[in-house]
Amino acid sequence: MSCEEKATQKLSERGFRITPQRRVILHILMHANAHLTPTEVYEEARKSLPSLRETTVYRTLEFLTQVGLAQEAFSKTSKSAYEISDYAHHHLICRKCGKEVEIPHVKMKPLCEDIETETGFQLMQNHLSFFGLCPACQKN
Amino acid sequence: MSCEEKATQKLSERGFRITPQRRVILHILMHANAHLTPTEVYEEARKSLPSLRETTVYRTLEFLTQVGLAQEAFSKTSKSAYEISDYAHHHLICRKCGKEVEIPHVKMKPLCEDIETETGFQLMQNHLSFFGLCPACQKN
DNA sequence: ATCCTTATTGCAAAAACTTGCAATAAGGAT
DNA sequence: ATCCTTATTGCAAGTTTTTGCAATAAGGAT
Missing domain, CATH: 1.10.10.10 (Winged helix-like DNA-binding domain superfamily/Winged helix DNA-binding domain)
Structure with a gap:
């Protein structure tokens, strides 16, 4: 250890x-x-x-x-x-099968910056989880 | 009722x-x-x-x-x-004082669409919470 | 090496949340 | 109006998470 x-x-x-x-x-x-x-x-x-x-x-x-x-x-x-x-990343999770995909923070950055300038808040690097249906599960 | x-x-x-x-x-x-x-x-x-x-x-x-x-x-x-x-909206919450600001879904839309086309997932309208420090709490 | 301060842990009890199963009652059919 | 099916609720027990307080032990000072 x-x-x-x-x-x-x-x-x-x-x-x-x-x-x-x-x-x-x-x-x-x-x-x-x-x-x-x-x-x-x-x-x-x-x-x-x-x-x-x-x-x-x-x-x-x-x-x-x-x-x-x-x-x-x-x-x-x-x-x-x-x-x-x-490292900063977020998750996209399939509600049906549980499959997970990673979303790099860089994708989120523009949005975060937009939110920061607009609200004056200082964002914490929080980990977000998006939910949805993966391609395979959409077919069933 | x-x-x-x-x-x-x-x-x-x-x-x-x-x-x-x-x-x-x-x-x-x-x-x-x-x-x-x-x-x-x-x-x-x-x-x-x-x-x-x-x-x-x-x-x-x-x-x-x-x-x-x-x-x-x-x-x-x-x-x-x-x-x-x-209606679709999200929250921005101050970790210190608990103050909440609403983030309209339209702000998120481009990102969501980007994620959908890139991953093939079909996103659920999920409610996201961003955390951070509000302007007032940043000063203390 | 020992002592001191106080952050951190454990303990015990409570609060929040989940689960399987039997009883109840929606709502459609007669 | 009554019956039937089965979705929904309640019950009881279990699991997970939180909380206050006393005991413990990091880590700095002597």
């Missing part, structure tokens, strides 16, 4: 503490090839840190999201899940 | 049944000036229909969303809430 060094360093620099719980959860998110629900993270994390509680998982996922290391995504059922926030 | 006639008629035409529960919930959503959480809908609906249960509220809100009469929105804390789906 050393791949999450960069991440923990960032935390440390910003005055947050590094705990075994945060290490494990970061590690799991970094090695997941999909987004995980809090429960999935919990089950996985317990294997190496049995004393970990759900409460902490929920709070840690939220914390990591706040500081920008993780981001909330959504699954087919639009229940929430989390993933490492390594 | 008659303002929800049009809505119930739509249901009826599509083969769904009209029940007192659905009537009450539709009525509440139509007279709310903001989006409501399931619990808020429940509390309000109970006043005129004490036998109503939470379970039914959750299921009805989901049902109304499926058939397009309601839509899921998000509050400051990104917990889910619902509102009547009378």
Whole structure:
């Protein structure tokens, strides 16, 4: 477990503490090839840190999201899940089969800038989920 | 209670049944000036229909969303809430003070069309929530 | 190495949400 | 008006998520 060094360093620099719980959860998110629900993270994390509680998982996922290391995504059922926030992207999800396609942030940029100038808001890099029907499911 | 006639008629035409529960919930959503959480809908609906249960509220809100009469929105804390789906719009929410600004769907249209042609997906009119900091909160 | 401050975790209980199954009641047919 | 079918609701139990408070342990200071 050393791949999450960069991440923990960032935390440390910003005055947050590094705990075994945060290490494990970061590690799991970094090695997941999909987004995980809090429960999935919990089950996985317990294997190496049995004393970990759900409460902490929920709070840690939220914390990591706040500081920008993780981001909330959504699954087919639009229940929430989390993933490492390594680069800005968004999801397009098929409501029927669950298929996911990634939408790069660059596509969204003009819209975001438009919104920012018009409203004066400063947007957070939030992860958006579009829902629809994939080409295959449209035929049925 | 008659303002929800049009809505119930739509249901009826599509083969769904009209029940007192659905009537009450539709009525509440139509007279709310903001989006409501399931619990808020429940509390309000109970006043005129004490036998109503939470379970039914959750299921009805989901049902109304499926058939397009309601839509899921998000509050400051990104917990889910619902509102009547009378016209397509999206929300921009301040993470700090909770202030909300509406984003008309027309702003999003070019992006949506771009996504549709590029991915072959057929998008659902989903309600998106952008998060950020409002002008006032940026100063603090 | 030890102490101190306080951020972070765990605990316990509550609140929010989901699920399967049996009972009820819409709404069409007789 | 009554009956029938089955969509919809309620019930009960389970799962997920949140919250306040006390205990713990990071990490800086001595």
